[in-house]
Each structure stands twice: as structure tokens, then as C-alpha cells.
Amino acid sequence: MRNEGIGSWPARRARSSPERVAITHDGRSLTYAQLHERVTRLAASLRGLGVHRGDRVAYLGTNHPALLETLFAAGTLGAVFVPLNTRLSAPELAYMLDDSGTRVLVHGAEQAERVALLRERAGALTAVAVGGDAPGGYEDLLAAAPAEPVDEPVGLDDPCMIMYTSGTTGRPKGATLTHGNITWNCVNVLIDVDVTADEVTLVSAPMFHTAALNMTCLPTILKGGRAVIEPGFDPARTIELFSTERVSWMFGVPAMFDALAAHPDWEGADTSSLRVLMAGGAPVPDATIAAYQKRGLTFLQGYGMTETAPGVLMLGAADSVRKAGTAGRPSIFTDVRVVRPDLTDAETGEPGEIVVRGPNVMRGYWGRPEETARSHTPDGWFRTGDVASVDGEGFVRIVDRVKDMIISGGENVYPAEVENVLHDHPDVAECAVIGVPDDRWGEVGRAVVVPKPGSSPTEAGILSHFEGRLARYKVPKSVVFANTLPRNATGKLRKADLRRSHGAS
Numbered sequence: 001m002r003n004e005g006i007g008s009w010p011a012r013r014a015r016s017s018p019e020r021v022a023i024t025h026d027g028r029s030l031t032y033a034q035l036h037e038r039v040t041r042l043a044a045s046l047r048g049l050g051v052h053r054g055d056r057v058a059y060l061g062t063n064h065p066a067l068l069e070t071l072f073a074a075g076t077l078g079a080v081f082v083p084l085n086t087r088l089s090a091p092e093l094a095y096m097l098d099d100s101g102t103r104v105l106v107h108g109a110e111q112a113e114r115v116a117l118l119r120e121r122a123g124a125l126t127a128v129a130v131g132g133d134a135p136g137g138y139e140d141l142l143a144a145a146p147a148e149p150v151d152e153p154v155g156l157d158d159p160c161m162i163m164y165t166s167g168t169t170g171r172p173k174g175a176t177l178t179h180g181n182i183t184w185n186c187v188n189v190l191i192d193v194d195v196t197a198d199e200v201t202l203v204s205a206p207m208f209h210t211a212a213l214n215m216t217c218l219p220t221i222l223k224g225g226r227a228v229i230e231p232g233f234d235p236a237r238t239i240e241l242f243s244t245e246r247v248s249w250m251f252g253v254p255a256m257f258d259a260l261a262a263h264p265d266w267e268g269a270d271t272s273s274l275r276v277l278m279a280g281g282a283p284v285p286d287a288t289i290a291a292y293q294k295r296g297l298t299f300l301q302g303y304g305m306t307e308t309a310p311g312v313l314m315l316g317a318a319d320s321v322r323k324a325g326t327a328g329r330p331s332i333f334t335d336v337r338v339v340r341p342d343l344t345d346a347e348t349g350e351p352g353e354i355v356v357r358g359p360n361v362m363r364g365y366w367g368r369p370e371e372t373a374r375s376h377t378p379d380g381w382f383r384t385g386d387v388a389s390v391d392g393e394g395f396v397r398i399v400d401r402v403k404d405m406i407i408s409g410g411e412n413v414y415p416a417e418v419e420n421v422l423h424d425h426p427d428v429a430e431c432a433v434i435g436v437p438d439d440r441w442g443e444v445g446r447a448v449v450v451p452k453p454g455s456s457p458t459e460a461g462i463l464s465h466f467e468g469r470l471a472r473y474k475v476p477k478s479v480v481f482a483n484t485l486p487r488n489a490t491g492k493l494r495k496a497d498l499r500r501s502h503g504a505s
Contacts, residue, residue, distance in 0.1 A: 006160050010022075010039045013224060014032045018032050024229070025065050025228075030065060035072075037147050039069050040150060044148070045142060046079070047150075049126050052078075053077065054159075055103045056079065058100070059084065060084040060106075060107040060114075063212075067083065068229075078152045078153075080100075082100050082162045083163060090114050093114065093118055099366065105126070107130065108129075110131075156178060162176055164306075165306050175307045176366045177363070178362075178363055182218065184358070185308075185311050188331035189311060189314075189331075195223045199220050201250070202230065202241055202250040203217045203227050204230040204234075204250070210309065211304070211310055216250075228245050233256050233259075235262075238250075242271055243273075248273055250277055253492070258288055277292055278302060285420050286325055286420055286424070289325065299320060300316070302315065303354075303396070305384060307361065307362045309360040313327040319395070323395050326391070328396065331360075333360070334356060339353055346390070351399050353387060354384040355383055356384060357382065387402055400415055404434075406434075406445055408473055415435075418447070418466075421466060424465075425462065430450040431448065432493050432498055446480065447479045450482055450485055486498060
């Protein structure tokens, strides 16, 4: 087998465990042998549509086995997979298709109207619909295609995926991840999480996001476990699946775990099969961690980003209680430093920027050599833009984004630290802290609070909650109340939107 990349995984799994179930979705299961055959047929179909080595193949749709099949089939041909965010507008998607130079777009039938608009903009784009009744769709292509093996030579240094960053500010950039980047990330996960061959992984976070795809789904497939793929996250459905599918592992962003714990069925949920709950995507409030540890569940935090495929830090199960609130230590094949602005190492406990080096770090931003160069230090470390501190045992605590830091009277205020205290208030459902102009201090904090249903918190009551918990300069000077907080499709707060809507002095 000349293919050393991701595209060869179904064939390798079919060779070693053909009878094992790889995917469960919508009441249907696929064994590794069946997955391999479908991927082989899809690769032949894509080649028939003119896809060759280096060409880009995009996917637009909710979580579905076809997303994985498209990734593997593109990898089989040496083509490059481009997962697209379903919550973006047609102009935003058109930008990504144009920026990546995508030739073929595989999409869910529910995306048909937007795809029609995209084809008007993109011209030569070929679209293939998954589901629906129209002839010539995805299943018809597979049925008509040959199942003869494709053995294109693909190396670990070849590009596998262009994954666009969330784009919370400015134009999104396409992180170019190689087959090696993703493989080494999966190796890190297999070691850090101690993934088993009997793993049953619930994949309900969006798979166009790097964490759901690269941190849980692909490591499960590599290990020979079973991925339970859901089109999206629903708390009641998740609780049901814990029991019916005997889920052992789940990834989610903090907002998902907060919604799950707040559901009325949570107290009576059968969680006996759950081995690991893993959170990432944003700093996890202490109250969220405590809600799961109260049930005796292993709740892990990790830290990563699209550009690192994405794993950087992981809090292992053995330390999940003792070091709750930290993001853990560096993954085994990834090196991490916390540095000052002059790139010297920060002292223990001193906040600084996280820089990363390792085989999981991206090749660069697609078509943006200057931005790629700016994202690295002169000696090759990737600059994350995130602030953290390291304790005496090497555990890293994420403080905040560099760009979200508030400088008040010359003091650095990290909103995530303030938000962590706010989450403990009994009337606060969600919250965020932003900086607003101030004549005296230059900038001060403002808390944006979503009250819990049925509660009526006041500004004075919210601010009094900080007494004795934080230094005075860190306490927000004002509070505004909102019905919701703006989030992107991966659950991250859109702080730029908050600053526009609530940032006036």
C-alpha cells in the first residue's frame, strides 16, 4: 500500500478488523469493510468528476458519514479536503471556495438552496447532493462506481485538509494540515485519552470543526472503535444516546456541557457507560467541571487550535480532579512554552503567550506566506495568541486571548478569570466580559450577563458578588443584561460582536 495518509485508514482498518462497526448514524451501521468499499467507490466517482492529486474537494452539511467518506476518498486520491461551516452565509462560503480553489462540493440535500447560489458565484464548481430524491446524487454515484482499490502514493508531508479558522475577526484563513499533522495529533490523543478499541464515541459537535473531527472521530476510527454520528447537539437526545448506544466518550464545548447539566433529565440519566467527557474550545468554568465531578464522571479539559490539528495540552484522567481548571500538560509529541513579549520564557505563574512546536503544527495558511511567517517565531515556534501560566508541576492554565485582554490603569485584566467568578452567581446563565473606554483608567471591564430563566438579577447584586473574590481593579465597572450571547458555530463567544453591541462607553 503506497498511501501512507489518512485516505488509507479505511483500507487498513478493513484489513485488520473488517467486521467491527465503524459508524452508527440514523439507525444504520457501517462496518469497516463497508466503509472501505464506500470510500473506494467515492474515490473513483471523484476521479470521474475530474479530481486529481492536489485538487480541493469541499463538504457542506451537518454531521453525516458522507463527510468522513469524502475526507477519506479525497485522501485516497491525494486530493485536499475542505470542510465548510454550515452556519456561514453564502458570501462567506463563496469566499472559502474561491480562496481554496475547490473543484467539487459534496453537500447535504438541506443545503441545496445555498449551493445553487454558490454555483452561480463559483462558475465551474461541481456539486454532489447527499440525500434527497434528485437523480445523480451521492448514492447514485457510489452505486455506479467501481470498487477496485486505488493505490495513489500519498506521503505524510502531503496536504490533507484546509480547515478555515473561525474568522471571529477579519477574513478566515485556511490552515493547511498535512496527513502527518493529523496522524501525529491522533497519536497524541490515543496516548493522552487512552482510547480503546471498544470506544463508543458520540460525535455531536460539528465535524467541520477541528475538535470533533480530529480529536474524537478520527482517533476512534484509527483505533477501530465506533463513532456515533449525530447531525447536531441536543441535550435530551444526548442523554438518550448515553443509554441506548452505551457511549463511552464525548467531546463538547463548555456551552454544550452547561446545557446538558441544566436539562431536567440529567439527574436521572444513565451515565454508567461514560468513561471520558472532554471539553475544549474555550476556558471551562469551575462550576461546569464541578457539576460533572459531582456525578463521579471523568471530566477532562484540553487546549488546542485549528493550526495545531488541534491538540496541544491535555489534562489526564489521573489529574482531572486535583488539577481541575487547568488544561493539563503538553501532549507527548508536542512541545509548549509560555513566553514574554520578547519571547523569553515566563517564570512559574507568570502569564505569557503560548507558543507550540511539533509534528502536529500546520504547514501554513493556504496561499498566505506572509501571514504564515508572521505566525511563527524566528526559531520556528507557532504563536497561538493565547495567554497562559504554568504552575510548578508543569500544568498550564489558560488565561485568555491576547487580543481580549483589558489593560486597566496599567494592570492586565483577563476576562476569562472574571467570567469564571461570574459563572458562580446563582442567577447567571451565561456571561462575558469586555473592555470599554474609561476616562480615568483608559479601559475598564463590562459584564454582559444572560440571566437564568425566572431570575431578575440587578447590576448592584452582580457587582457585589465579586467582593473578596477578585482584586478591585479586575471587577467590572458596569453590567448589562442580554437575552443571548453571540457565538460562532463551534460555540465560541464572538467577543468582537459583543464589543460592537455593548462596548460603547
